[in-house]
Amino acid sequence: MRSAIHALALGLALLIAPTFHANAQSDDGDMLVMELKSGTVKIELLPDVAPKHVAQIKTLTKQGFYDGVIFHRVIDGFMAQTGDPTGTGMGGSDLPDIPAEFSKENFGRGTVGMARSQNVNSANSQFFICFNDCSFLNGDYTVFGRVVEGMEHVDAITRGEPPRNPDQIISMKLASE
Template sequence: MRIQMAAAGAVLMLFSAAPAFARQETPPPPAPPAAEWRTPDAADLLVIDTTRGRILVEMSPEIAPAHVERIRLLAGKGFYDGLAWHRVIDWFMAQTGDPLGTGDGQSWYPDLKAEFTFRRGPGSAFAGVAEPAGAVVGFMGALPVQTQPDALMPGTTDGKVHGWGLYCPGVAGMARDEPNDSANSQFFLMRQAYPSLDKRYTVWGRVISGLSVVRALKASPNPDGIVSEPDRMTRVRVASDLPQAERPAIRVMDTRSPAFRALVDQARQARGADFSPCDIEVPVEETAQAAP
């Protein structure tokens, strides 16, 4: 199971003059700004311990619900414990999840139907950062996405618009064979951006801590990327399945907050026309461990 590289018009409104003694309506107070930091849901936080260190992936069930559920299921059964990072290509990605360690193995569960795209509604926690022609790019949580603009929502049957995850550094994708609906247990984490994968492989989350670990995993010098004497995952669990004292204590900058918008503005100024959501690394901080 390998990643195949490839490439209204204006409305005139007339108002009659109000009496001078008319009571003036008090405007509603402005909405409070988004909190600068948020705590990831423990049920969406995948803790991957490896021979090189710890990787934390925030999963995105709104983007790929079936694939996130499969990862949760396999992690809970200890399926990933001890498996190799069998295919690692520098400046590309690191792949794992094969019990055979060859790229040909998978779990005992049925293959999954592809979730290359998703539907974004008005209630989605989306923060736009740029508007290329006919689209909007931004973040849902820490995940970079591209989507149709909100203005199209009223014209769709479900009140939502089309969107997809972007393969920026740290993004987690599902490996598959040639058929679209053949993902099973193997997944990969991006070491660098690789936009040719967009809408061709299911995105299910993003590394929010440990990208340096992903980039430190032993890579292969061979074109097929198969690694001899590879690094391994020692334990993989969803944080909600861990005892409270063992759960990572972190917080992530909310991508809807003014603080994050300031980071975006800095990157846009620095990058100019070349700006991309892939230029933004969402800040993460360790926090004091909550009491059990």
């Protein structure tokens, strides 16, 4: 009896294992790998929460848009903002702005959200990563990802508005590439 149960369990494990492997491969398409001066940051994208924002970030990432872009606004205890090719906080990509996709996701430490102007539907390419709990942003900004590895490298980004010697994204790619 015991050997029959073990055989059944092994058979089920073998049937399920390819499914997990296939899912792991497709999940790489929803993982950003951002290289900073101090190391690698992995950001899990949340297409179920903000599909339009995730699609825009993926498109820009595939174009190499973020490579070399500085962190132009870095507030200690709050967040690090990047994604403006002009480095002024006033620029964006040539793609259209994205309508807000507010959710019940909490802006906690490591949450990645889209920056915007006063117009809630003006998100384009700029994004920020929260250093600490920023739940006061809940429902007012779109969450599209979260840091799952390398938050210590985000913590090491030079502070300032703008920083005197700003850090930059060395490169940003999808894990699947």
